[in-house]
Amino acid sequence: MAVPIQYNIRNLKLRKSATVMTALGIALTVTTAIFIMALLAGLNAAFKGSGDPLNVLVLRKGATAELSAGGVDRDSLPIMKELPGVARDAQGQPLVSGEDLLVVVLPRNDGTGETNVTVRFLTPTGIAMRPEVKLVAGRWFTPGQHEIVVSKSIHSRFAQANIGESIWIGKGPWNVVGIFDTGGSAHDSEIWGDVNQLSSDFDRPTFNSVLIRATDPVSADALKNRVNDDQRLKLNGMLETEYWAKQTNSGNPIKFVGTLVAIIMGIGSCFAAMNTMYAAVAYRSREIATLRVIGFSRPSIVTSFVFESVLLSLLGAVVGIVLMLPFNGMTTGTNNPVTFSEAVFSLRMTPSVVISAVVFAVVMGLFGGIAPAWHAARREILVALRD
Amino acid sequence: MTLIGFVRKNAFRNKRRSILTLLSISFSLLLLTVMMTVWRAFYMSEGSAESAQRLIVRHKVSLGQFLPISYREKIRSIAGVKQVVNESWFGGIYIDDKPKNFFAQFGTDPNEVFEVYTDFHIPADQLEAWKKDRAGCVVDAELAKTHGWKIGDRIPIKGTIFPVNLDLTLRGIFTAPLATQTLYFNNTYIDEGFPRIKGLVGFFSVLADSPQAVPQIAKDIDATFHSSDRPTKSESEKAFNLDFIAMMGNVKAFILSICAAVVFATLLVSANTMAMSIRERTREVALLKTLGFTRGTVLGLFMSEAVTLAAVGGLVGAVGASAIVFVLAHSPQMGLFFAGVKPNLATIVVAVLVGATVGLVSSFVPAYNASRGNIVEGLRHIG
DSSP, X not given: OOOOHHHHHHHHHHTHHHHHHHHHHHHHHHHHHHHHHHXXXXXXXXXXXXXXXXXXXXXXXXXXXXXXXXXXXTTHHHHHHTSTTBOBOTTSOBOEEEEEEEEEEEEBTTSSOEEEEEEEEEOHHHHHTOTTOEEEEEOOOOTTSSEEEEEHHHHHHBTXXXXXXXXXXXXXXXXXXXXXXXXXXXXXXXEEEEHHHHHHHSOOSEESEEEEEBSSHHHHHHHHHHHHHOTTTOEEEEEHHHHHHHGGGGGHHHHHHHHHHHHHHHHHHHHHHHHHHHHHHHHTHHHHHXXXXXXXXXXXXXXXXXXXXXXXXXXHHHHHHHHHGGGTTOEEEEEETTTTEEEEEEOOOOHHHHHHHHHXXXXXXXXXXXXXXXXXXHSOHHHHHHO | OOHHHHHHHHHTXXXXXXXXXXXXXXXXXXXXXXXXXXXXXXXXXXXXXXXXXXXXXXXXXXXXXXXXXXXXXXXXXXXXXXXXXXXXXXXXXXXXXXXXXXXXXXXXXXXXXXXXXXXXBOOHHHHHHHHHOTTEEEEEHHHHHHHTOOTTOEEEEBOSSSSOOEEEEEEEEEBOSSOOOEEEEETHHHHHHOGGGTTEESEEEEEESSGGGHHHHHXXXXXXXXXXXXXXXXXXXXXXXXXXXXXXXXXXXXXXXHHHHHHHHHHHHHHHHHHHHHHHTHHHHHHHHHTTOOHHHHHHHHHHHHHHHHHHHHHHHHHHHHHHHHHHHHOTTTHHHHTTOOOOHHHHHHHHHHHHHHHHHHHHHHHHHHHHSOHHHHHHOOO
16 A cells, blocks of 8 residues: 555655755756756757758768868859759749858957857848748848848847948948848858859859759759769768758767766755655654554555655756746857857757756656665664654 | 864764765765866966967958968068967868867978977977978877877878868877877878968967067057958967857856856755754753853854865865866867866865855854754753
8 A cells, every 4th residue: 555645745844944955956956957958959959950851952072061161163053053853943943052151250249259150141042942031120132232131149149230230241341131030040140141242252263052952852862862973063962951960069068068067966966865855764763663553565665755755856846947947048159160150049948858857856856765765664663663 | 072072973973964965065066166177277277388478370250261371471570479380270080070089180380380389399300200201290199199099100081171181190299288189280281182272271379489478469460461351360379268168158157157056056955954963953952051051152063063064075076076177188078178177276175165164154044043942942852
């Protein structure tokens, strides 16, 4: 027969100060763990959610990132436009976009210094190939003008990134004419401008990358292989989704440090929970003996105390989750080691983050509870009753 | 029995509780110490004397953009500059892209690199051998040990930023004051493999006459190239490294918030333990007072008990942290990030002090209540 749950709840209530303090300690650990997991979830979402399965990204052979030195010769663009399986827009133009990337230094508006920001140069066709990108204010740049459009998070994180102001890129100022929203994809860290205007400013012999849109997923795969095998091109094609998924390893240092921090804090909290439970057990040794006399078995007493410990840590988890809620959606940036420029992403308390946090707390409770519960059940009834 | 003996006996009378508390506090303070050590290395240490004498000149926009090699002689002609050498981050892949096989590779000029990095040491004959072999390379002693490389070994590196694959031969092994996880090779290898990049390099390392001259030299260099189409940003080696760290995100806020959470958690643990331990001894406290101990003495007794426990916890944590830091700084995965981080006595002392303060603050309320308690009620207490 199991000990009623009500028994544990009442006991936690009775020892209010100890319960609150232990739960708060666990809550702090849970908060730290959630913070780190939410950071990583945001980073993953920024990269993994990026790219369209129909788009094929083309880079120089051997290059792993768009900013690598040496890119795609401008002459190879017409060849790619004629490949079978390339989608066409309403006007019958092939959806192929040659793009250039530059990095500029912008001052952050919170006064913490300057950071590199990626500027992508493309054509209106390139914009159309990314239907997830929506204009939220102003207008798109006019081809042939020194005009740029900034992402929503660039707009909020950097001074100068307001409509009507201008940013110095290369040889002159480019006016900000609009703001776009990508719904949290990797382009969220970018500024967009006209590629033809860039090539007339600089004499660039190559594109950094070329994006090709396929008519359907099957031809996307075929297109990718065709680009790879074409002897004229000597290029490397990959699905856009694959490319961005690979970039997630920029979160590795955060992951490493974060896991270390969470584990160390978790072990500390485990000991604290154990302490509280040992005190609870010592305090109630006569009560436990009475329970045994009434007929509760050893296993049910162990279960009951482990359950009480888990309950305690669950309380901590709830407090921790509530404490972290205000930070959900907060935007921050980290450096993408491949591009040397900032990758903006937001803290995301996804359901899986919350569930992991609860599991983390339960594990702490389990480890903290097992030894004291074992101890409680093992005591000789007569000795305990005489206490 | 002396009062000190009394405190010591009481602090460990419930061994299990004391050990659990101690462990809990020491794990928290371990984390705190690691964070403080990192903080100190990043933001407070000045670096070696030689490092303070060096500047890095890079493209104003980013390390990803190149500078013409012709800048080298222009920089050399600036007053106060002793030596200049070009370096290019190669960013290639050795074996595979697993973190354990990651290390820094720079294309440079073998004739001058060790004259700028005066604190790096390489046997003269090995340096000569490297200068003679255009496909040769030299590596950090620590890195050579990690990968088990010996002089004469071949080290193939696949290019990612540059469309060049390097087939290098190890010609020398150098030692540096801090593990650098670095391989240097002759930059002409990149030039020949990828002619389009010829004449362009990543950045310049400059050795100044004296550390005092560094700020002025930086200004002069940037002024020289200000109106060219490739403007520069010059800064001391230390500032350059900090820039690199700042790119990881808001590291300062990250460290500070973790420290705050840790200290607060320790406070809760310690307060909880003291409250439990004092409640258990209500009758004893009354007895002490009956015997003539004043309230002040009772308060002092309990508080020094908590301080002892927390300070010992701090010490254990800090020593453990030093071990962790040592391991991290020597692990190839984190090598570049943790290269300058070293355990040091000052942080250990701070950790112990933090522990003691936490003990003091956390025990005040329960100890104060106990010392103020009614004697008669206390004697009647059944606990």
